[in-house]
Amino acid sequence: MPYVPHTPEDARAMLETVGVSSVEELFAEIPLALRPKSFDLPPGLSESDTRAKLEDMASRNNTALVSFLGAGFYDHYVPSAVDALTGRGEFYTAYTPYQPEASQGTLQAIFEYQTAVSRLLGMDCANASVYDGGTALCEAVMMAVRQTKRTKVLISETVNPIYRILVDTFTRNLHLSLVTVPHREGATDFAAMQAALDKETACVVVQNPNFFGRVQDASALFSAAKAVGAVSVLSAYPVLASVLKTPGAMGADVAVAEGQSLGLPLSFGGPYLGVMTCTKALVRQMPGRIVGRTEDSKGRTGYVLTLQAREQHIRRQKATSNICSNQALCALRSLAHLCLLGEEGLKRTALLSMENARYAAGKLTAIKGVSLLGQGPIGNEFAVTLPRAAQDVCLALIGRGLVPGFPLGRYYQGLENALLVCCTEKTSKRDIDILAAWLEDEL
Amino acid sequence: MSTVFQQSRPGREGVWPKTPSGQASDLLPPDLLRDGPSGLPSLSELDVVRHFTTLSRKNFGVDGNFYPLGSCTMKYNPKFCENVAALPGFARLHPMLPQLPRGDELTQGALEVLYETERWLCEITGMDEFTLHPMAGAHGELTGVLIMAAYHADKGNKKTKIICPDSAHGTNPASAAIAGYEVVSVASKDGIVDPEALAAVLDDQVAGMMMTCPNTLGLFEQNLPRIVELLRSVDALLYYDGANLNAVMGKMRMGDAGFDIVHVNLHKTFATPHGGGGPGAGPVGVCARLADYMPISRVVKDASCRFHLRYDYPKSIGYVAPFYGNFGVVLKAYAYMVRLGREGLIKVSENAVLAANYLRKRLDDVLEVPYDRICMHEFVASAAKQSEKGVRALDIAKALLDKGYHAPTVYFPLIVKECLMFEPTETESKETLDTFADDLRAILAQAETDPAALLAAPVTLPVTRLDETAAARGMHITEDM
Numbered sequence: 001m002p003y004v005p006h007t008p009e010d011a012r013a014m015l016e017t018v019g020v021s022s023v024e025e026l027f028a029e030i031p032l033a034l035r036p037k038s039f040d041l042p043p044g045l046s047e048s049d050t051r052a053k054l055e056d057m058a059s060r061n062n063t064a065l066v067s068f069l070g071a072g073f074y075d076h077y078v079p080s081a082v083d084a085l086t087g088r089g090e091f092y093t094a095y096t097p098y099q100p101e102a103s104q105g106t107l108q109a110i111f112e113y114q115t116a117v118s119r120l121l122g123m124d125c126a127n128a129s130v131y132d133g134g135t136a137l138c139e140a141v142m143m144a145v146r147q148t149k150r151t152k153v154l155i156s157e158t159v160n161p162i163y164r165i166l167v168d169t170f171t172r173n174l175h176l177s178l179v180t181v182p183h184r185e186g187a188t189d190f191a192a193m194q195a196a197l198d199k200e201t202a203c204v205v206v207q208n209p210n211f212f213g214r215v216q217d218a219s220a221l222f223s224a225a226k227a228v229g230a231v232s233v234l235s236a237y238p239v240l241a242s243v244l245k246t247p248g249a250m251g252a253d254v255a256v257a258e259g260q261s262l263g264l265p266l267s268f269g270g271p272y273l274g275v276m277t278c279t280k281a282l283v284r285q286m287p288g289r290i291v292g293r294t295e296d297s298k299g300r301t302g303y304v305l306t307l308q309a310r311e312q313h314i315r316r317q318k319a320t321s322n323i324c325s326n327q328a329l330c331a332l333r334s335l336a337h338l339c340l341l342g343e344e345g346l347k348r349t350a351l352l353s354m355e356n357a358r359y360a361a362g363k364l365t366a367i368k369g370v371s372l373l374g375q376g377p378i379g380n381e382f383a384v385t386l387p388r389a390a391q392d393v394c395l396a397l398i399g400r401g402l403v404p405g406f407p408l409g410r411y412y413q414g415l416e417n418a419l420l421v422c423c424t425e426k427t428s429k430r431d432i433d434i435l436a437a438w439l440e441d442e443l
Numbered sequence: 444m445s446t447v448f449q450q451s452r453p454g455r456e457g458v459w460p461k462t463p464s465g466q467a468s469d470l471l472p473p474d475l476l477r478d479g480p481s482g483l484p485s486l487s488e489l490d491v492v493r494h495f496t497t498l499s500r501k502n503f504g505v506d507g508n509f510y511p512l513g514s515c516t517m518k519y520n521p522k523f524c525e526n527v528a529a530l531p532g533f534a535r536l537h538p539m540l541p542q543l544p545r546g547d548e549l550t551q552g553a554l555e556v557l558y559e560t561e562r563w564l565c566e567i568t569g570m571d572e573f574t575l576h577p578m579a580g581a582h583g584e585l586t587g588v589l590i591m592a593a594y595h596a597d598k599g600n601k602k603t604k605i606i607c608p609d610s611a612h613g614t615n616p617a618s619a620a621i622a623g624y625e626v627v628s629v630a631s632k633d634g635i636v637d638p639e640a641l642a643a644v645l646d647d648q649v650a651g652m653m654m655t656c657p658n659t660l661g662l663f664e665q666n667l668p669r670i671v672e673l674l675r676s677v678d679a680l681l682y683y684d685g686a687n688l689n690a691v692m693g694k695m696r697m698g699d700a701g702f703d704i705v706h707v708n709l710h711k712t713f714a715t716p717h718g719g720g721g722p723g724a725g726p727v728g729v730c731a732r733l734a735d736y737m738p739i740s741r742v743v744k745d746a747s748c749r750f751h752l753r754y755d756y757p758k759s760i761g762y763v764a765p766f767y768g769n770f771g772v773v774l775k776a777y778a779y780m781v782r783l784g785r786e787g788l789i790k791v792s793e794n795a796v797l798a799a800n801y802l803r804k805r806l807d808d809v810l811e812v813p814y815d816r817i818c819m820h821e822f823v824a825s826a827a828k829q830s831e832k833g834v835r836a837l838d839i840a841k842a843l844l845d846k847g848y849h850a851p852t853v854y855f856p857l858i859v860k861e862c863l864m865f866e867p868t869e870t871e872s873k874e875t876l877d878t879f880a881d882d883l884r885a886i887l888a889q890a891e892t893d894p895a896a897l898l899a900a901p902v903t904l905p906v907t908r909l910d911e912t913a914a915a916r917g918m919h920i921t922e923d924m
Contacts, residue, residue, distance in 0.1 A: 001783075001786075001787055001790050002521070002782065002783070002787070003518070003519055003521060003714070003783075003791075003869070003870050004790055004791070004794045004869050004870065005870070005871070005872040005873075006794060006797070006872070006873060010872070010873040011794075011797065013873065014797055014798075014800075014801040014873060015797070017801055017804045017805065018797070018800040018801055018803075018804050018817075019804070020800075020817070023793045023796075023797060025817075026793070026796045026797060026800060026817055027694050027796070028817070029662075029663040029665055029817060030663055030691070030694055030695050031665065031667075031668065033668060034667060034668070034695050034699065034700045035694070035695065035699075036569065036693060036694070036695065036696045036699055037569065037696065037699045038566065038569070038696075039566065039567075039693050039696070039785060039789070040566055040785075041563065041566055041567070041780075041784060041785035041788065042781075042784055042785065043784040043785060043786065044781070044782055044783045044784025044785075044786065044787045045781055045782055045784065046782075047521075047523050047782060050523070050527075050778055050781050050782045051523060051526065051527060051778075053781060054527045054530065054556075054774070054777075054778055054781075055530060055532075056552075057532075057552035057553075057555055057556055058530040058531070058532025058533050058552055059532055059552065060532075060551045060552030060555070061532045061533065061536050061549065061550050061551065061552040061553050062540075062548075062549040062550070063531055063532055063535040063536055065549070067537065069537050069539055069540070069543075071539050073537060073538060073539065075535075075537070077460065079457075079458035079488075081458070081488055081491060081492055083529075084492070085491075085492060085495040085496070085499075086495075087525070088495075088496070088499040089504050089505070089506030089507065090499035090500065090502040090503075090504045090506065090507060091499050091502060091504070091718070091719055092504070092520075092716040092717075092718050092719070093504035093505035093506045093507075093510075093517075093520055093716050093717070094502050094503060094504040094505075094717065094718070094719045095510070095512055095515050095517060095717045095719070095720065095849075096717070096719070096720040097719065097720070098512075098852075099503075099840065099841075099844060099849060099850050100906075100909050101841070101844055101901050101904045101905075101906050101907070101908065101909065102502070102503040102508075102844045102849060102850075102901075102904060103501075103502055103503065103719070104498075104501035104502070104904075104905050104906060105498035105499050105500065105501040105502035106502055106719035106720070108444070108446070108498055108501070109495070109498055109719075110719075111446070111920070111921075111922070112446050112447050112448070112922070114920055114921050115446070115448060115921040115922040116447075116483060118921045119481055119482035119483065119921075119924070120481050120482075120483065122477075124921070125920050125921055126920075126921070128720065129721075131578040131579065131582060131722075131764070131769075132578065132764070132765055133765075134764070134765045135578070135582075135764075142621075162762065162765045163765070165761055165762045166761075166762050166763070166764075166765065168761060169589065169738075169760055169761035169762055169763055170585075170621075170763075172589070172592075172760075172761075173589070173592050173622050173623035174623055175623075215471060215475050216475070217474060217475055241477075241481070242477070242481050242483075243467040243471075243476060243477055244471075244475060244476065244477055245474070245475055245476055245477055245478070246477055249477075249478060265529075265534040265535065265771070266534070266535060266536060266537050266538065267528070267533065267534050267536065267770055267771040268533060268536040268537075268538050268550070268553050268766065268767065268770040268771075269538030269764075269765060269766025269767050269768070269770050270538075270578060270722070270764070270765075270766060270767075270768060270769040270770050270771060270772070271578070271721075271722035271769040271770075271771050271772055272765075272769075283918070283920075289720065290920055291920065292914035292915070292917065292918060292919055292920045293914065293917070293919040293920075294909050294910045294911065294913050294914035294917065294919075295909070295910055295913065296906040296907040296908060296909050296910070297899075297907045297908050297910075298907055300906055300907075302905075302906040302909045303909075304909045304911050304914045306911065306914040306915050306918070306920065307915055307918070308915075309915075311613075312581070312613040312614050312616075312617035313612075313613040313614075313855070314613070315613075315617075316613045316616040316617060316626070317616035317617055317619065317620035317626040318620070319613070319617045319620075321617070321621065322581045322584065322585055322614050322617035322618040322620075322621050323579070323581055323582075324579065324580065324581045324612075324613075324614050325579045325580075325581070325720055325721035325722070325723050326720045326721050327718075327720075327721045327722045328718050328719035328720035328721050329716070329718030329719060329720075329721065329722060330718075330721070330722055332495075332718075332719065335447075336491065336495055338483055338484075339447050339457070339483075339484055339486055339490075339491045339494070340457045340458045340486075340488060340491050341457055341458060341459065341483075342451075342455070342456075342457040342459075342483055342484055342485045342486055343453075343480055343481055343482070343483040343484070343485055344456075344457075344459060344485065345457050345458060345459040345460065346481070346483060347467075347481075348459055348460045348461070348462065348463055349460055350467075351463035351465070351466070351467060351470070352460055352461070352463050354467075354470050354471075355463055355464055355465070355470070358470065377470075377471050377472065377475055391544045392544075394543055394544055395543075395544040395545060398543065398544070398545070398549070403537075403540070403543065406539060406542075406543070407543070407544075410542060425460050
């Protein structure tokens with residue numbers, strides 16, 4: 001059979017060495033009462049037939065639509081060399097680098113990844129990644145709770161609503177008090193957050209650009225948080241981090257990000273990359289793998305997993321987190337992506353995306369009845385208010401082959417007429433013009 | 444070798460998009476902008492290609508090296524699965540499409556993959572419902588424990604403790620603790636859970652027990668029926684850590700055996716690559732009485748064979764992942780299952796167990812095997828005898844690296860001294876196992892005659908043994924600007 005190399009002669013010789021007469025004898029320890037009541041599965045297929053089956057399934061997904069859908073997950077161009085390099089079996093068929101001498105490739109790459117994302121977010125240090133941006137935010141909240149031994153979590157309603165639901169699930173049995181501070185016309189309400197801050201507050205949690213695409217400066221909130229001993233957590237968008245004021249410059253203690261926009265395909269929700277960075281003071285509260293530089297017995301530079309006394313395989317129930325894996329291959333992709341674009345390439349990507357968003361905002365708000373939701377600077381995404389339900393407009397335009405954006409009413413009561421529109425550097429002016437023309441037709 | 448940051452030469456052009464019309468200051472006020480460069484490197488495409496190619500050569504992987512790392516199931520990962528996951532119809536699919544009006548219609552193929560994978564996993568494990576959302580084994584454990592907590596809360600049970608055997612993976616107690624439970628350890632006897640010891644720590648505060656079967660010693664938990672009975676008597680749930688499912692496909696189903704919650708490591712049993720530490724996938728299955736607590740969304744099939752995502756489950760624990768789990772990993776696992784089919788999956792387990800027993804017999808006269816009887820897909824040996832001469836398990840591991848093998852897992856499980864844990868998997872040929880056994884025997888012979896030489900190993904790799912203490916003390920975890 002495929003992937004099992006034993007010929008009948010091999011199997012016979014092996015059974016003889018083991019001292020049993022049949023394979024079935026190897027399973028004699030499983031009591032009869034525990035044997036399967038059923039194992040009703042289809043027969044196997046050839047590689048060619050399996051691929052054909054999966055190709056048919058792939059064809060029943062519509063990826064031909066022109067799309068302005070972002071909402072935290074972005075379609076940026078990925079240089080071809082990313083696939084070529086991360087497709088090397090030496091990387092993708094390796095395991096967690098427990099034997100550092102045989103894993104210097106993975107280890108140095110993680111060290112470089114830690115450096116790249118720390119620099120991008122203006123923070124001191126990073127871990128080797130966690131599952132995704134949402135669970136990274138959950139881990140950041142838990143870090144703050146452990147560090148401060150407090151239980152109140154102040155989170156802005158402008159943080160990605162899916163991430164807020166995740167935080168709710170993960171902290172449900174820990175008796176925390178999650179306080180969601182409502183948005184003000186799509187902006188983070190810093191005044192209300194500051195007013196809610198007190199000596200019971202473990203952390204303040206904001207996002208920049210926020211879920212509505214708005215760019216703001218959290219510096220004042222973060223210094224107020226510091227004054228009462230609370231931890232400041234910021235969820236960032238790494239592509240735009242190349243041009244925006246960094247979480248570090250704002251005074252964040254922990255900065256997290258969804259790393260998907262750095263070279264990972266959208267792939268229907270995963271695997272993605274949870275970027276996690278913090279100040280030096282908090283590094284021992286950080287979950288997950290961390291790689292450090294050291295020397296070998298001959299004084300040569302090398303890399304190892306370090307600060308492992310935080311982790312579950314050493315500390316068991318006293319660990320900082322239960323996490324065991326990191327998204328090493330995704331982190332490698334993002335590192336290769338960042339290296340191929342480089343400082344200038346990433347900045348261009350951010351600027352082009354933002355320029356396209358401004359062009360789109362101008363075109364859409366020129367339509368009668370369409371206006372921006374709130375006033376203030378935006379990144380590459382913005383919310384508009386339509387004269388009727390965004391769901392209906394969205395449905396009509398999908399029927400014509402275009403996804404105009406994300407209807408915000410699903411997560412924000414009262415915003416049933418609001419649509420979140422995203423542009424990247426791949427968005428063409430022509431597509432924006434079509435969006436504007438068709439939207440005008442529908443309204 | 445130098446890092447990408449050391450190789451950077453400002454002005455060197457990489458894969459740049461076209462020139463933007465203006466600058467950041469044309470778009471945003473200065474107080475919202477970054478002050479100075481980001482410090483990312485500037486490199487040519489060839490610089491980058493050569494750097495990562497060179498790095499890759501400093502790695503062992505299954506493609507190049509026998510990798511008998513116990514409990515990690517480092518089997519061969521079929522290449523066609525990578526092509527399947529990269530099909531544009533999947534790779535380009537935005538995860539929020541199904542949340543748009545009638546968005547399910549745009550993603551029927553992907554939803555069918557989710558639905559079908561859940562059905563396969565249900566039949567393989569004998570569970571009634573599956574969720575693919577958990578993004579790794581430990582994430583599956585946490586999801587399972589949250590389901591456990593929701594069940595007890597719903598029934599009004601006051602439960603505060605979770606039992607983990609002393610041979611458990613570290614993630615088990617850590618997952619229980621993160622979900623707010625006190626962890627109680629139970630000792631093994633003859634390598635398996637002792638029902639008497641379990642009965643001694645069992646009371647009505649116990650929410651559940653987390654078990655790995657076969658356990659981390661590679662032994663089947665023969666007292667399972669008695670354990671199930673004991674737990675049921677206090678309305679505690681039994682959790683199956685699927686790390687070792689590779690041993691028992693078609694031989695035992697968790698649902699039939701009385702487990703209430705199961706997680707499966709797709710990256711192990713279903714051959715998706717481990718990627719140097721991830722991504723994995725840790726789907727969770729439950730018995731029917733726990734179905735209401737499963738995470739949302741859930742995929743359903745209607746009478747006309749259309750697939751839909753549903754969110755209206757009021758007792759659900761909520762979201763554990765932003766979307767539907769690590770879909771790209773699920774795809775590879777699904778393709779692998781479809782390729783192998785019923786007979787193939789049974790043969791996987793049979794041959795994994797055969798290979799482990801064969802290797803055990805090839806080594807049990809030179810290494811102490813504390814539980815030297817028929818094992819499942821892996822076995823644990825001890826270098827206690829060698830350590831008396833100054834050669835520890837770690838030294839044997841390093842000497843294997845010099846011969847081009849990845850080392851077995853060392854010092855786990857914690858209950859065996861100088862532990863070496865071997866898992867050859869079903870994809871390695873008899874020749875590979877024989878050569879490996881011969882080479883390991885030569886190392887063990889050298890441990891008798893020239894132990895000092897082994898203490899210096901490895902000597903053939905890019906670096907010799909690394910100073911981990913200095914790494915932790917120096918905490919040099921990013922490149923200085």
